[in-house]
Amino acid sequence: MRLIAENLGGERGGEAVFSGIGFALDQGQALVVTGPNGSGKSTLLRIIAGLLPKAEGRLLLENGGDDFPSIASACHYLGHQNAMKTALSVVENLRFWRDFNGSGDSGVEEALETVGLGGIGHLPFGYLSTGQRRRAAIAKLLVSHRPLWLLDEPTAGLDKASEARFAGLMMKHCMAGGMIVAATHLPLGIEGAKELRMGEAG
Amino acid sequence: MWSLFARDIRLNIRAGGGALTGVIFFLAVIATIPFGVGPDLKLLSRIGPAILWIGALLACLLGLDRLFQADREDGSLDLLVLGNDRNMLALTVLVKCLAHWAGSVLPLVVAAPLLGLFMNMEPLGIGATALTLLVGTPAITFIGAAGAAVAVALPRGGLLISVLVLPLTIPVLIFGVSASYGATADPDPFLQPFLILAALTLFLGVLGPASAALALRHGTD
Numbered sequence A: 001m002r003l004i005a006e007n008l009g010g011e012r013g014g015e016a017v018f019s020g021i022g023f024a025l026d027q028g029q030a031l032v033v034t035g036p037n038g039s040g041k042s043t044l045l046r047i048i049a050g051l052l053p054k055a056e057g058r059l060l061l062e063n064g065g066d067d068f069p070s071i072a073s074a075c076h077y078l079g080h081q082n083a084m085k086t087a088l089s090v091v092e093n094l095r096f097w098r099d100f101n102g103s104g105d106s107g108v109e110e111a112l113e114t115v116g117l118g119g120i121g122h123l124p125f126g127y128l129s130t131g132q133r134r135r136a137a138i139a140k141l142l143v144s145h146r147p148l149w150l151l152d153e154p155t156a157g158l159d160k161a162s163e164a165r166f167a168g169l170m171m172k173h174c175m176a177g178g179m180i181v182a183a184t185h186l187p188l189g190i191e192g193a194k195e196l197r198m199g200e201a202g
Numbered sequence B: 001m002w003s004l005f006a007r008d009i010r011l012n013i014r015a016g017g018g019a020l021t022g023v024i025f026f027l028a029v030i031a032t033i034p035f036g037v038g039p040d041l042k043l044l045s046r047i048g049p050a051i052l053w054i055g056a057l058l059a060c061l062l063g064l065d066r067l068f069q070a071d072r073e074d075g076s077l078d079l080l081v082l083g084n085d086r087n088m089l090a091l092t093v094l095v096k097c098l099a100h101w102a103g104s105v106l107p108l109v110v111a112a113p114l115l116g117l118f119m120n121m122e123p124l125g126i127g128a129t130a131l132t133l134l135v136g137t138p139a140i141t142f143i144g145a146a147g148a149a150v151a152v153a154l155p156r157g158g159l160l161i162s163v164l165v166l167p168l169t170i171p172v173l174i175f176g177v178s179a180s181y182g183a184t185a186d187p188d189p190f191l192q193p194f195l196i197l198a199a200l201t202l203f204l205g206v207l208g209p210a211s212a213a214l215a216l217r218h219g220t221d
Helices: A041-049 A090-101 A108-114 A130-143 A160-175 B002-016 B018-037 B041-073 B076-085 B089-118 B123-150 B158-184 B191-219
Strands: A002-012 A015-026 A030-034 A056-062 A075-078 A148-152 A179-183 A194-197
Touching: A002 A041, A015 A030, A015 A041, A015 A056, A015 A179, A015 A194, A030 A041, A041 A075, A041 A148, A041 A179, A075 A130, A075 B076, A090 A108, A090 A130, A090 B002, A090 B076, A108 A130, A130 A160, A160 A179, B002 B089, B018 B041, B018 B089, B041 B076, B041 B089, B041 B123, B041 B158, B076 B089, B076 B191, B089 B123, B089 B191, B123 B158, B123 B191, B158 B191
Parallel strands: A030 A179, A030 A194, A075 A148, A148 A179
Antiparallel strands: A002 A015, A002 A056
């Protein structure tokens, strides 16, 4: 499986945010997208996921097979919002996404243990702190299997220990043949990750 | 798909009280009519089915703006749109519509017979009106879903949805009311308008979710 972007351009409200972005990502590789605020990191991720139309260029997923015919079907998208309902408990939220997206490598309880939220799954999502909410959203990546993770500021609100644990999770995902595209301005701690700097002249 | 239905029903019960809002609005509309029209029992029973239908129609429109907006605000809508290859988006919308109908509109249908008593309607008329509401209100939800999908990005979209949707619901209202009258007034037929009403619901059950899915897919930003 291979994710290829050629000469990609994106726009917001009719104004070009970036253009001429190109990269190729093989299985087991990670791409860290960095750049100042407003350089189009989030826009790029949403274009890759297919949530925004691209202004120009080419974007394709090679050798996805029958399971993953398109990028949208092969990706987990973790945006600024956590996509969890505050009125439902953490376990109910995760169960829903597992049922909707298809089950993955770990069960709901196991995924919660992995992100360090074991034992509080019965609480309503609205009772959790910002960092705990983010970790619950990360657990969502584990309950369903997708080879490509699109992460938008994934570590926002996480403490040092959780950051390190999440870095371990991302390494494990890459080791198992997954791919990661992460937009961030904090170092994520993924060894051997490619870097794409946006918003610079030339 | 069943899990989406269960989730939306659960949210409806726990978080919104959407069902109660609609029923109380419905009650308020129907309860004020006799005071406005006056104590003419014959007149009340004659306009009863029409008033019940109008009240239910307006109550249906109340909670529609939250149908997709709540999902958009917490980011769930993006993931529902992304899931299109596994769970076709139109089908997802249909399931959300059914959950919304069961959670917010079905209580109106259940309350309608009681409110029919306020209008001095006879038992047969009450039964016929409740039956037409049961068959006809899903059509309103399906049209409403298309309106809600168009207005999903607008922070105060509720009124816009009502304005967009109301003209399209007129055929449903006309056939719903004429079938209700057909059950009691002798020369008027019941079955023909009732079948057209059922056909409208089935037709809009396809058209509404499909157009809503199209609007949602192009409305993400």
